[in-house]
Amino acid sequence: MPRPPRNDMPRQEPEIRAHNFLEVAMGYSEETAVIEASRCLLCKKPQCVTGCPVEVDIPGFISLVKEGKFIEAARHIKKTNALPAVCGRVCPQEDQCEKLCVLGKKEEPVAIGRLERFVADYESKFGEIKIPEIPPQTGFKIAVVGSGPSGLTVAGDLAQSGHEVHIFEALHKPGGVLVYGIPEFRLPKTIVAREVDYIQKLGVKLNTSFVIGKTLTVDELFEEDGFHAVFLGNGAGLPYFLGVPGENLNNVYSANEFLTRSNLMKAYDFPNYDTPIKIGKKVAIFGGGNVAMDSARTALRLGADEVYIVYRRSKQELPARAEEIENAEEEGIIFKFLTNPLKILGNDDGYVVGIQCQQMQLGEPDASGRRRPMPVKDSEFIIDIDLVVVAIGQGANPLVASTTTNLETNKWGYIVADEETGATSRPGVYAGGDIVTGAATVILAMGAGRKAAKAINNYLKTLK
Secondary structure: OOOOOOOOOOEOOHHHHOOOOOOOEOOOOHHHHHHHHOOOOOOOOOHHHHOOOOOOOHHHHHHHHHOOOHHHHHHHHOOOOOOHHHHHHHOOHHHOOHHHOHHHHOOOOOOHHHHHHHHHHHHHHHOOOOOOOOOOOOOOEEEEEOOOHHHHHHHHHHHOOOOEEEEEOOOOOOOOHHHHOOOOOOOOHHHHHHHHHHHHHOOOEEEOOOOEOOOEOHHHHHHOOOOOEEEEOOOOOEEOOOOOOOOOOEOEEEHHHHHHHHHOOOHHHOOOOOOOOOOOOEEEEEOOOHHHHHHHHHHHHOOOOEEEEEOOOOHHHOOOOHHHHHHHHHHOOEEEOOEEEEEEEEOOOOEEEEEEEEEEEEEEEOOOOOEEEEEEEEEEEEEEOOEEEEOOOEEOOOHHHHOOOOOOEOOOOOEOOOOOOOEOOOOOEEEOOHHHHOOOOHHHHHHHHHHHHHHHHHHHHOOO
16 A cells, blocks of 8 residues: 655745745644654665765654654754754755665655754754763863864764864854855754754854964964864865856856855845845856755845856756755746856956857766767857856865875865775874865765764774
């Protein structure tokens, strides 16, 4: 007998949400959460857990939801995942835990991410946030560089081992990519603040506006401040550009700057926050990932009349989550597939007025496994545009690595670290997240943080 169908997530209507920064997805009700949890097969050998980088006991927390024990379910998740409200919103469950759901082989998989979000929000709304018992202090002191997903995870795990943990964050607010990169309508910043507050309640000390490599170096953390180990989770914040003519014109943004101004510096909340941000009437976004979708949907909400996603492959090759593509389409984002920007056009005053593009066709697969875009002869055309956002990825910021002695990096500038432990070429220094892998998902960064925390604990034992 087939189980009930997967329960859809209630969302704001597209014509309404396209003009506000309120969260698009509205969350499950208690009744819907119980119904969805009842679809779980509660497998004795759950494949879904093997797809979770932080190894959440998924059947365990879902069985508690099924019984209506929502707060207990949230606390069960927190045994291995300190940021469930974040992960329930932005993790690509469809490519991880839900992809391996046994029920999904014949029907739709259990909505694991939606249930995770539900219980985390329920605990925040109706329950007292419970802090686990912290063991006696060990006397060891660990520095964590960066307060993004990997940094928060490693800090939380190490604090629960009894160590003194200090986070050093370069920006004025903690959260890393969670606060500067992901828009309010996808991840409200009150949620991030709530999760950071939990980490601080575990005993972690937070230092903001503190740039490692400038204010202090990693070497000085060891030699002058007496830290026993350092974890580098400083992310990959160096924006990439296409290298086409016109990228130095006015009104050309990197996605990094565009989203940071809107998200972290709250340009979307003008005039309460008087952060300058230019929005054109016709905006082009170069790229096809989640960051491109976030940039396009942000531009629309900031007042653009037309927003184009300019992508040189077809829809099938888009790397963004299907959910984010669907949301963008519903909101009226215009997709220009098989389109390659050749040049950004400007006027005599140095401002963007258009983009010169070329039509593409797909050839044989390249190294990424996706079909290689090939230019169509004599197919150039122009789109009138007055603002461009380049969202084609970002690389490693060299500041920390260049100021740390004996720290190996690869040819792209990323820190070389062991995949299972996060250990770098320098004893006592560990690294994880985007500064090691390049831009990846929140949950993969958290998984790297968990592995590094275990390795740091083992390393500290050798110092006794």
